[in-house]
Amino acid sequence: MTMKRITGTIAITGVILSGILLQAAQAAEEKKSWTDNVTIKGDLRYRYETIEDDSKLNSDKETFTRDRNRIRARLGVEAKVNDNMKAGVALSTGQNDPVSGNQTIGDSFQKKDFKLDQAYFDWSLFNNDPTTIKLVGGKQKNSFMPTSSSDLIWDGDATPEGLVLKGATGNETISIGSNLGYLWLQERSSNSDDTMLYIGQGFVTFDPMPELSLKVGATYYGYQEVQGSDVLDWEGKNNSYGNSTMTGSKSGSTTNKAWASEFTPIEIFAVMDMFVMGLPVSIYGQTVKNNDASTDFDSGYLYGISFGKAKNPKTFEVGYRFAELEKDAVLGCLTDSDRWGGGTDGKGHKVYGKYQIAKNFQVGLTYFMDEKKISDASKTTDYNRMQADLIYSF
Amino acid sequence: MRKTIRNSTIVAVTGLLMAFNATADDKIVMDGSTTVGPIAKSFAEYYMKANPNVNITVSESGSGNGAKSIINGTCDIGNMSRPMKSSEKKSAKDSGVMPIEHIIAMDGIAVIVHPSNPAKGLTVAQLRDIYNGKIKSWKELGGPDSKIVVISRDTNSGTYETFETMVMNKEKMASGVEYVGSNGAIRQRVLSTENAIGYVGLAFLEGVKSLEVNNVMPSEDTVRNKTYPISRPLYMYTKGRPKEGTHLFNFINLYNTTEGKKIIADTGFVPMN
Numbered sequence: 247m248t249m250k251r252i253t254g255t256i257a258i259t260g261v262i263l264s265g266i267l268l269q270a271a272q273a274a275e276e277k278k279s280w281t282d283n284v285t286i287k288g289d290l291r292y293r294y295e296t297i298e299d300d301s302k303l304n305s306d307k308e309t310f311t312r313d314r315n316r317i318r319a320r321l322g323v324e325a326k327v328n329d330n331m332k333a334g335v336a337l338s339t340g341q342n343d344p345v346s347g348n349q350t351i352g353d354s355f356q357k358k359d360f361k362l363d364q365a366y367f368d369w370s371l372f373n374n375d376p377t378t379i380k381l382v383g384g385k386q387k388n389s390f391m392p393t394s395s396s397d398l399i400w401d402g403d404a405t406p407e408g409l410v411l412k413g414a415t416g417n418e419t420i421s422i423g424s425n426l427g428y429l430w431l432q433e434r435s436s437n438s439d440d441t442m443l444y445i446g447q448g449f450v451t452f453d454p455m456p457e458l459s460l461k462v463g464a465t466y467y468g469y470q471e472v473q474g475s476d477v478l479d480w481e482g483k484n485n486s487y488g489n490s491t492m493t494g495s496k497s498g499s500t501t502n503k504a505w506a507s508e509f510t511p512i513e514i515f516a517v518m519d520m521f522v523m524g525l526p527v528s529i530y531g532q533t534v535k536n537n538d539a540s541t542d543f544d545s546g547y548l549y550g551i552s553f554g555k556a557k558n559p560k561t562f563e564v565g566y567r568f569a570e571l572e573k574d575a576v577l578g579c580l581t582d583s584d585r586w587g588g589g590t591d592g593k594g595h596k597v598y599g600k601y602q603i604a605k606n607f608q609v610g611l612t613y614f615m616d617e618k619k620i621s622d623a624s625k626t627t628d629y630n631r632m633q634a635d636l637i638y639s640f
Numbered sequence: 641m642r643k644t645i646r647n648s649t650i651v652a653v654t655g656l657l658m659a660f661n662a663t664a665d666d667k668i669v670m671d672g673s674t675t676v677g678p679i680a681k682s683f684a685e686y687y688m689k690a691n692p693n694v695n696i697t698v699s700e701s702g703s704g705n706g707a708k709s710i711i712n713g714t715c716d717i718g719n720m721s722r723p724m725k726s727s728e729k730k731s732a733k734d735s736g737v738m739p740i741e742h743i744i745a746m747d748g749i750a751v752i753v754h755p756s757n758p759a760k761g762l763t764v765a766q767l768r769d770i771y772n773g774k775i776k777s778w779k780e781l782g783g784p785d786s787k788i789v790v791i792s793r794d795t796n797s798g799t800y801e802t803f804e805t806m807v808m809n810k811e812k813m814a815s816g817v818e819y820v821g822s823n824g825a826i827r828q829r830v831l832s833t834e835n836a837i838g839y840v841g842l843a844f845l846e847g848v849k850s851l852e853v854n855n856v857m858p859s860e861d862t863v864r865n866k867t868y869p870i871s872r873p874l875y876m877y878t879k880g881r882p883k884e885g886t887h888l889f890n891f892i893n894l895y896n897t898t899e900g901k902k903i904i905a906d907t908g909f910v911p912m913n
Contacts, residue, residue: 555736
């Protein structure tokens with residue numbers, strides 16, 4: 247019996263048991279209005295964006311510049327099923343892109359897609375503050391990013407699919423946590439060579455005083471059945487998003503590209519949060535190395551600093567980060583879709599500022615100065631991108 | 641050129657929108673625990689009398705909302721009858737708020753019944769069994785053959801959470817338990833219901849009968865020396881460390897002054913040593 251099947255059987259048994267426990271708990275619960283147990287939330291982002299991509303030239307052989315306006319709308323409902331379990335469903339604009347909910351406007355006012363972005367249960371197996379153990383299943387928010395700024399490996403819009411077991415415990419000054427992932431990247435009905443992703447993540451947080459917090463940790467990403475499998479490109483254009491490729495399967499007269507590498511990257515991360523003269527300051531870093539890369543382009547790193555937090559009205563945040571991601575360091579189809587246009591094989595700077603004008607209303611400005619195709623100096627080109635955002639949330 | 645103008649305009653407008661304001665020092669907003677409420681109101685009255693230019697408002701919406709108000713930045717002081725949970729501290733830091741804890745007094749949670757009730761005392765185990773529904777009648781405790789009317793604070797209250805932690809020992813309250821929104825409301829409900837039992841902070845004992853718990857009566861001494869089994873600290877949380885010399889700094893340190901200790905004792909709580 248394969249590990250995947252054993253893990254799957256355990257997971258399904260868990261879900262069935264949870265259903266039985268759920269019914270028992272429901273019977274004992276006092277009747278309440280269903281609205282007491284339901285939370286609706288969402289956001290709308292209106293973005294102006296301009297991209298200067300030196301790898302593309304216009305008809306006058308000048309750098310191609312694209313201006314566009316985009317929207318991203320998300321709407322989610324989360325229901326408290328009982329004291330220990332929540333279930334949620336969320337929709338998002340965008341097409342089938344796993345790492346972006348953006349929808350460019352201006353196509354003769356056509357109606358836009360609104361797709362399933364999340365569908366999950368969140369089962370609290372143990373909760374005695376500060377010790378918690380949770381099982382989250384379905385299409386869900388990403389639990390593996392150390393902070394929302396630590397986006398070397400994942401785009402913040404990616405919603406992984408499968409089961410994630412999350413645990414945390416500690417005291418006032420030190421706490422530990424771990425996240426274990428059993429994720430299905432690509433299920434193939436024609437054979438059993440499903441592309442799976444097993445993740446093990448552990449971290450320790452030190453809080454020696456209210457002004458200082460330090461989090462350090464490591465993550466192991468174990469992909470299965472990647473090398474030799476056709477690349478996963480939501481647009482169906484055989485794009486490997488920067489990763490090295492080899493010849494894949496044939497679809498009619500088309501020969502598909504397949505990944506040339508296996509991917510078992512190990513990530514190490516650290517985040518230091520401070521309050522300096524009352525101002526929140528965060529310094530963070532990440533490094534990743536793929537030990538099964540088929541090329542020497544197997545590493546990546548990111549570091550950054552931010553000042554302030556744009557969360558409460560009249561608060562601001564400004565920040566800077568630098569990232570470099572070699573060709574086969576991580577799977578390119580899941581990385582940040584804005585930085586050097588997405589994927590791997592790039593490096594560059596990001597500066598940003600956000601201001602929370604009022605409750606649930608924020609403006610932001612971001613500028614990327616990147617280089618893409620850094621694995622081949624003769625093909626390296628500049629890629630600059632500016633984004634101005636208006637964000638409304640509820 | 642057109643694009644440059646358009647981009648510059650967007651940057652300029654965004655930059656203008658990023659201007660921010662400072663907070664005024666002559667206004668202090670407090671929100672949170674109904675238990676801490678009487679101390680907060682008495683402190684506010686005293687401080688505003690001494691500093692007529694300062695305006696202090698006190699809302700009593702429960703400890704959970706005190707924490708939320710600190711996290712959301714809508715108050716200067718969050719009053720709480722329980723410590724902030726680790727999840728609340730994390731939310732605060734994620735919002736750029738550094739919550740600073742100030743223990744201002746001690747409180748005992750008194751178990752109260754109607755003055756006509758002959759009961760003298762209960763053990764913590766008996767109390768738990770009343771609230772989880774195993775004991776339903778006063779007869780099971782040596783009293784009259786009448787059903788116990790069980791009153792609790794609402795689940796957003798710090799008093800509830802303290803009672804749940806110190807008495808319920810992870811057992812659930814029975815479905816028939818009646819939840820009310822303040823210490824005062826519990827007191828009123830017990831005063832008007834002969835067979836009722838409830839629990840309140842030490843400052844809410846007027847007119848009702850307080851029971852011994854594990855043979856110890858709640859009092860200033862038994863709370864301070866921790867022999868009374870259901871006692872707890874009371875908290876005020878600020879967003880960061882108040883700057884010395886500000887009204888917020890002077891106000892939050894009132895509990896440590898002779899006058900502050902007198903106010904705490906006068907409102908029925910136990911001042912810190």
